[in-house]
Structures are given as C-alpha cells and as structure tokens.
Amino acid sequence: MAATNSYLRHLMAAAVALPGISVAATPIDKGDVVVDLKYVHYEEQDDLMTVDAEYLTLGIPLTGRNDLTVSIEFETMSGASPIFMSPGQNGDPVVVKSGASITDQRTAVTASFRHFFDAGTLTVAPSWSDEDDYTSQALTLQYEWDTNNKNTTFAVGVGFASDEVWAEGQVIRNDKEGRSVFFGVTQVLNTSSLLQLNVSFAEETGYLSDPYKLVQVQTSILPDSRPDDRAQIAVLVRYIRHMADDASVHLTYRLFNDDWDVQSHTFEASWYQELPGDWTVTPSVRYYTQEKADFYEPYFVAFRNDGYYTSDFRLASYGSVIAGVKITKKIAGNTGLDLNLQYYARRGDLKLGGEHSLDPEPLSSYLVTLGIKHTF
Amino acid sequence: MAMRQYDFSFEAMACVNELSLYASNKRQATAVAKKAIDAINKLESRYSRYLPDSLLTRINESAGDTRGVAVDEETAALLNYSQTCFEQSDGMFDITSGVLRRIWNFRENKLPTDSEVADTLQLIGWDKVIWDESRIVLPLTGMELDFGGVVKEYAADTCATLCRDMGVRHGLINMGGDIHVIGPHPDGSPWKIGIQSPDDPGSIATTVNLKHGGLASSGDYQRSIVIDGKRYGHILNPKTGWPVEGLRAVSVVAPQCLIAGSTSTIAMLKGEAGKRWLDEVGLPYLWFDESSRLFIKDDCSMREAS
Incomplete structure (x- = not known):
C-alpha cells in the first residue's frame, strides 16, 4: 500500500522487517479488478506531428498467486515530419519536410502475467504492435526477489523483439531484431530513503535505418542508412527520499552509450507532494544531453567510406528539457483521476559542453494525459 | 473443486482464538491449521510474560543486570x-x-x-x-517489558502469512478480537466482523466488512474500576501512570493486524486528541467515546485495508 503519511511509513518499514509479515505476496490491489482509462494528446509546435492515443488497462486477479494485466492502446498520428536537410545560404542547414500530411494508426496490446512464488515474482510480458508501416512483437521475462529482510530487492530480466518496418507504398519489408538483458538492485538505506541501480545491455540487428528519411550528400539525395547492428548500455541510478510532511523526492540519473558513438546523460528530479483531500501533486523537471552518432551530419559535404549517413536530428548533438506536473485526486475511495501536463523543448544549444549540431528548427511540444482509474 | 469452510478453535495467548479457512478437504485444512497454530504457540512460548522459561521472562529477569x-x-x-x-x-x-x-x-x-x-x-x-x-x-531492577498490543497482533499476521504460503486464499484468523483476513469468501464476498459494544461485550454495536488485511481494537471492554461514579479504564498513560480519558474503544483497519493494533492503542492513549490523529493517519477506523457513542469513519466498513 502507499503509506499516506510518515507515521504509517515508519510503522510499515519496521513491520516488514518481521519474518511473519508479508507484504509482497498480495497481488495488485489485493485481488480486485482494476480498470484504467487514459487519453493522451501530444502536439508538436509549428504543425509538425500530432498524436492522440487512448489506453485501456485491465488488471485481473486470476488466483491468489497469479494476476494478469492487459493494456490496449490506439494511437493516431498525423502531421508532417522532417525528411532531410539541405545547405542554405551561409551553409546553414534548411529542413525539407514531408509535404503532405502523414497519417498513421497504431494498435498495440501488452499483456503482463505475474506469478507470485514464495521466493519471488516472475513476470512474463508479451506485446504486439501494428501500424501501417511497422509491426512489432516482443517478449520480456523478469524475475524479482528480495533478501536481507526485504531491504534489498533484485531483479533480472531478458527481452526479445522482432519487428518489421517499411515505408508506406514500399514492397520490401525490412526485419529488425532486438535482444536485451537487465539487472536491477534496490536497497533500502533507512526508513526514509532508498537507492536503485539498473543496468541494461541491448543489441539490435537488422534494418535500423528510417525508411522515410533521406540525406543530402554533396548534390545527391540518398536514403538514410545506418549500420545493421547497434549495441547499447544504459545505467540508471535513482535515489528516493521521503520527507517528513507527506512528500518525497526522486532524483534520477541515466547514462546511455552505444557503439554508434551516441552518448547521453539524463537528469531528472521530481517532488511528490500529498495534500489534504486526497490530492497529490508531482512537479518534475528532466534535462537530457546527447553526443551525436558518428555518421550524423545535417548534410554531407563528402561521401563516407562506410556508407552510413543520417540527418535524423534524434541522432544529433543536442539537449532537451521537459517540465511537467502530474496531479492526482482520489474520489469516492475506489476511483482516482489523474492529469499530467508536460512541456518539451529540444535545441542544439541546450547540449551540455562541446559542440552541438546546427539546429535549424528547435522542437517544442506539449503532452496532456487524462486518466481515470477504478478499482472494483 | 468445491471448497468448504473449516473452523478451528484453540487457546493461546490467554484468549480463545479462531482460525477459519477454506480448503477442498478436511485433511488439507487440518494440516494447514496445525502448522499455523504451532507457529502461534511458538510465539507465545517465546514472548509470554507468564511462562517462566520464555525469552521475555528471561529479559525481564535480567532487569538491573x-x-x-x-x-x-x-x-x-x-x-x-x-x-x-x-x-x-x-x-x-x-x-x-x-x-x-x-x-x-x-x-x-x-x-x-x-x-x-x-x-x-x-x-x-x-x-x-x-x-x-x-x-x-533493562538498567533498573524492577523494569519489565510487555509485548501486549504487539505479539498477539503479530501472531495473527504470522498465521495469515503461513496460511497464504500454504496456498490458502480464503480465510480469517481471529486472536481474541485481533483479526487478519487472509482473503474473502470464495465468492468474493467480505467477512463480516462484529464490533463489540464497550458497555455490553455480548452485543454487537456494528459490523465491519473486510476482504483482506488486519482489524484490531483497543479499549475498555472489560476491566475498569468505578469509584464515586467515576470510571477508571485499564488503558494507562505511561507518562502519568493514570488511566487515559476521552475514548472508550477504538478499532482500526490496516494491511497488517500489527499496524491496526498499535494504531488503535496509540489512539486510545492519545484520548480526545486521538480522534483527530486517526484522521491524519488515514486508515479506516471507528471509535466509541466516553458515553459509548459510536463514530464510524464513513468508509470503514466499505473500504478495504488499502
């Protein structure tokens, strides 16, 4: 349960150290059916992409030792997207966008089956996603257990994904595969703080380019072309501290590195504040800074020996900031409402230190999520 | 497979206790109950202050050493x-x-x-x-520890955990009014738990519906002294040495019986101020004031121990 104040939090922390007390063996909301509906609206400024999505999540207890969560997502995207960049006057890159508006629909289903063993919890989560130009099937397996009087929690996981991607109208379907392993440890430091460390390794192979993107090399326009292998490592460190007055602070740092030379650092801070009347307010800020892939240029003045080219700004040197606030309100005991607002800004010169990529069109967007959750 | 309810009554910790559980046959139910009751007896043999060879007696006898x-x-x-x-x-x-x-x-x-x-x-x-x-x-001769208000509640939690570990999904352990519901009846309906009236322990003042978790009560149900028309309850303030005033009895619902028990005890000890404090804690509760008027936190019987 979510301890609602510091009194309960302290008692819970002391009680779970007792061998006869178990909190882990109780499935989601102790055997209740949970229905969660969410509506998401995402909009990029300057008439770029707009995304509307609806999510329906059902939590279903099966037996005392098993439960199942199924999530269905419908997403509609429309708008224009940058295709490549050309050198303009003074050599500054100029963005060429898709003229006509792209529309695409995505349907995704994720199931998550959990089995509670005496010693730990196994999660098996297959997922399927289908859109006009992309299909994906994935499976993750995770096992979580605790030791040391529940003060230390370990998690190990593996993931597999098999995707097909093509540009609309193209006949050729390109395959892409992904494999990942994950290891996590969460350590309770004292009654008011805990530290979490996650390390994951992932490898993608196959067609990793973007079939819609092009690059300009001298005067030629070539397709976006990336290596067919990408190895990645990510390390996440999170510190959570409960404050005296029904509040907690979460500080997160994430390091990402891959063999395309992309390196990024993410810093995130959020403050959970409980307020009278079953309200919670969570303001958060996130800063992201990235070092570009070695084959990224806005446009290329020379051909590359390896034949790899991309002008996809997501692989450029840039920085971004997200500021957001999440507000939840519990009504009538079993029903909760939540509203999440986020503003995102991406710019070359927000990058931390060193050179950043030339950035003809800084991106900004906002995201609104509205949700209602009911426990039966 | 149809499940039937099996009830086991046993004495431990100076109370008559009751374990109800659903199983497909009596043999299975008895095997679980035996292990659960053994665990409770083991806790009693360690933490009873009446047993001469319990660990607690050993600690108390060491006072001054x-x-x-x-x-x-x-x-x-x-x-x-x-x-x-x-x-x-x-x-x-x-x-x-x-x-x-x-x-x-x-x-x-x-x-x-x-x-x-x-x-x-x-x-x-x-x-x-x-x-x-x-x-x-215990640095002073004569000092003494007493796990009353802790061990019986913890025994209910331990019993529930053991039953759950042995596959029981529907059942309840009642340790003299300190309760841990292992899970609802097989049809999903809650256990209806009667709360005694402090004036007449034989009658039920209200009923709490519970599907999971703990319920514990603290109060002047039996022992009190009346002198010159003034009632002295048996809940004693450790700072003044005198009985507390303000509340007759408090019941609290929490995920663990242990937490329900300590919370109801603390509320009793706080007396009048315990009323507002219970609201701040946020767990479902009910109390009887000095005139035995019942106040139920609106969702006490509807909401689960969540």
Missing part, C-alpha cells in the same frame, strides 16, 4: 517495531509501561496512592532501555 540479554533477529525486529511506535507516538506507546499493573488492580475498587504511582513511573520509559539492535539491557 547491565550485561543484558542478546536476542535473535525476530525479537530484534519486534523491539525495533516497538521502538518505532514509541517514537511515532511521542512516547505514549511504551512496552515498559506494563509495570503499572502492579499498582492498578482492576479486580478491587481501590485506587493507587500518588507515591505508588510516582515510584512506579521511575521504572517506565523505553528511553531508559539500552537497545543496540542485538542486545537489550
């Missing part, structure tokens, strides 16, 4: 839990306060003298105890 007694992990966790309650209740919940029983005899209509109270208060105070998470020292 600065070498103290080394304790195992489970006992350490119980002591840590009790210490947390002491800290969180500003010293009102105090497992050293049992010595007040020596001067408060609720079988005789007689009040202790001021000097008796003052002398006894010298022996009370968890802050006087030396506790380093592995060894406990």
Whole structure:
C-alpha cells in the first residue's frame, strides 16, 4: 500500500522487517479488478506531428498467486515530419519536410502475467504492435526477489523483439531484431530513503535505418542508412527520499552509450507532494544531453567510406528539457483521476559542453494525459 | 473443486482464538491449521510474560543486570517495531509501561496512592532501555517489558502469512478480537466482523466488512474500576501512570493486524486528541467515546485495508 503519511511509513518499514509479515505476496490491489482509462494528446509546435492515443488497462486477479494485466492502446498520428536537410545560404542547414500530411494508426496490446512464488515474482510480458508501416512483437521475462529482510530487492530480466518496418507504398519489408538483458538492485538505506541501480545491455540487428528519411550528400539525395547492428548500455541510478510532511523526492540519473558513438546523460528530479483531500501533486523537471552518432551530419559535404549517413536530428548533438506536473485526486475511495501536463523543448544549444549540431528548427511540444482509474 | 469452510478453535495467548479457512478437504485444512497454530504457540512460548522459561521472562529477569540479554533477529525486529511506535507516538506507546499493573488492580475498587504511582513511573520509559539492535539491557531492577498490543497482533499476521504460503486464499484468523483476513469468501464476498459494544461485550454495536488485511481494537471492554461514579479504564498513560480519558474503544483497519493494533492503542492513549490523529493517519477506523457513542469513519466498513 502507499503509506499516506510518515507515521504509517515508519510503522510499515519496521513491520516488514518481521519474518511473519508479508507484504509482497498480495497481488495488485489485493485481488480486485482494476480498470484504467487514459487519453493522451501530444502536439508538436509549428504543425509538425500530432498524436492522440487512448489506453485501456485491465488488471485481473486470476488466483491468489497469479494476476494478469492487459493494456490496449490506439494511437493516431498525423502531421508532417522532417525528411532531410539541405545547405542554405551561409551553409546553414534548411529542413525539407514531408509535404503532405502523414497519417498513421497504431494498435498495440501488452499483456503482463505475474506469478507470485514464495521466493519471488516472475513476470512474463508479451506485446504486439501494428501500424501501417511497422509491426512489432516482443517478449520480456523478469524475475524479482528480495533478501536481507526485504531491504534489498533484485531483479533480472531478458527481452526479445522482432519487428518489421517499411515505408508506406514500399514492397520490401525490412526485419529488425532486438535482444536485451537487465539487472536491477534496490536497497533500502533507512526508513526514509532508498537507492536503485539498473543496468541494461541491448543489441539490435537488422534494418535500423528510417525508411522515410533521406540525406543530402554533396548534390545527391540518398536514403538514410545506418549500420545493421547497434549495441547499447544504459545505467540508471535513482535515489528516493521521503520527507517528513507527506512528500518525497526522486532524483534520477541515466547514462546511455552505444557503439554508434551516441552518448547521453539524463537528469531528472521530481517532488511528490500529498495534500489534504486526497490530492497529490508531482512537479518534475528532466534535462537530457546527447553526443551525436558518428555518421550524423545535417548534410554531407563528402561521401563516407562506410556508407552510413543520417540527418535524423534524434541522432544529433543536442539537449532537451521537459517540465511537467502530474496531479492526482482520489474520489469516492475506489476511483482516482489523474492529469499530467508536460512541456518539451529540444535545441542544439541546450547540449551540455562541446559542440552541438546546427539546429535549424528547435522542437517544442506539449503532452496532456487524462486518466481515470477504478478499482472494483 | 468445491471448497468448504473449516473452523478451528484453540487457546493461546490467554484468549480463545479462531482460525477459519477454506480448503477442498478436511485433511488439507487440518494440516494447514496445525502448522499455523504451532507457529502461534511458538510465539507465545517465546514472548509470554507468564511462562517462566520464555525469552521475555528471561529479559525481564535480567532487569538491573547491565550485561543484558542478546536476542535473535525476530525479537530484534519486534523491539525495533516497538521502538518505532514509541517514537511515532511521542512516547505514549511504551512496552515498559506494563509495570503499572502492579499498582492498578482492576479486580478491587481501590485506587493507587500518588507515591505508588510516582515510584512506579521511575521504572517506565523505553528511553531508559539500552537497545543496540542485538542486545537489550533493562538498567533498573524492577523494569519489565510487555509485548501486549504487539505479539498477539503479530501472531495473527504470522498465521495469515503461513496460511497464504500454504496456498490458502480464503480465510480469517481471529486472536481474541485481533483479526487478519487472509482473503474473502470464495465468492468474493467480505467477512463480516462484529464490533463489540464497550458497555455490553455480548452485543454487537456494528459490523465491519473486510476482504483482506488486519482489524484490531483497543479499549475498555472489560476491566475498569468505578469509584464515586467515576470510571477508571485499564488503558494507562505511561507518562502519568493514570488511566487515559476521552475514548472508550477504538478499532482500526490496516494491511497488517500489527499496524491496526498499535494504531488503535496509540489512539486510545492519545484520548480526545486521538480522534483527530486517526484522521491524519488515514486508515479506516471507528471509535466509541466516553458515553459509548459510536463514530464510524464513513468508509470503514466499505473500504478495504488499502
């Protein structure tokens, strides 16, 4: 349960150290059916992409030792997207966008089956996603257990994904595969703080380019072309501290590195504040800074020996900031409402230190999520 | 496979206790109940202050001996839990306060003298105890620990955990009014738990519906002295040595019976101020005031221990 104040939090922390007390063996909301509906609206400024999505999540207890969560997502995207960049006057890159508006629909289903063993919890989560130009099937397996009087929690996981991607109208379907392993440890430091460390390794192979993107090399326009292998490592460190007055602070740092030379650092801070009347307010800020892939240029003045080219700004040197606030309100005991607002800004010169990529069109967007959750 | 309810009644911790569980046959139910009751008996043999060879008796007999007694992990966790309650209740919940029983005899209509109270208060105070998470020292001769309000509730939780570990999904353990619901009836309906009226322990004042988790009560259900028309309850303030006033009885619903028990005890000890404090804690509750009027926090019987 979510301890609602510091009194309960302290008692819970002391009680779970007792061998006869178990909190882990109780499935989601102790055997209740949970229905969660969410509506998401995402909009990029300057008439770029707009995304509307609806999510329906059902939590279903099966037996005392098993439960199942199924999530269905419908997403509609429309708008224009940058295709490549050309050198303009003074050599500054100029963005060429898709003229006509792209529309695409995505349907995704994720199931998550959990089995509670005496010693730990196994999660098996297959997922399927289908859109006009992309299909994906994935499976993750995770096992979580605790030791040391529940003060230390370990998690190990593996993931597999098999995707097909093509540009609309193209006949050729390109395959892409992904494999990942994950290891996590969460350590309770004292009654008011805990530290979490996650390390994951992932490898993608196959067609990793973007079939819609092009690059300009001298005067030629070539397709976006990336290596067919990408190895990645990510390390996440999170510190959570409960404050005296029904509040907690979460500080997160994430390091990402891959063999395309992309390196990024993410810093995130959020403050959970409980307020009278079953309200919670969570303001958060996130800063992201990235070092570009070695084959990224806005446009290329020379051909590359390896034949790899991309002008996809997501692989450029840039920085971004997200500021957001999440507000939840519990009504009538079993029903909760939540509203999440986020503003995102991406710019070359927000990058931390060193050179950043030339950035003809800084991106900004906002995201609104509205949700209602009911426990039966 | 149809499941039937099997009920087991047993004596432990100075109470008649009841374990109800659903199983597909009697053999299975009996096997589970035997293990669960054994575990409760084991806790009693360790933490009873009446048994001459219990660990608790050994600790109490060491009072005055600065070498103290080394304790195992489970006992350490119980002591840590009790210490947390002491800290969180500003010293009102105090497992050293049992010595007040020596001067408060609720079988005789007689009040202790001021000097008796003052002398006894010298022996009370968890802050006087030396506790380093592995060894406990009761520095003054005559000091005493009492796990009343902790061990019976913990026994209910332990029993529920064991039953769940052995596959029981529907059942309830009632340790003399301290309850842990293992899970609802197989059709999903809650257990209906009657709350005694403090004036007439034979009658039910209200019913609490519970599907999971703990329910515990604290109050002047039986023992009290009436002198010159004034009632003296048996819940004693460890700081003054006198009975607390303000509430007759409190029941609290929490994920664990242990937490329900300490919360209802602390609310009783806080007296009148306990009413507002219960709201701040946020768990479902009900209380009877001095005139035995019942107040139910609106969702006490509807909401689960969540």
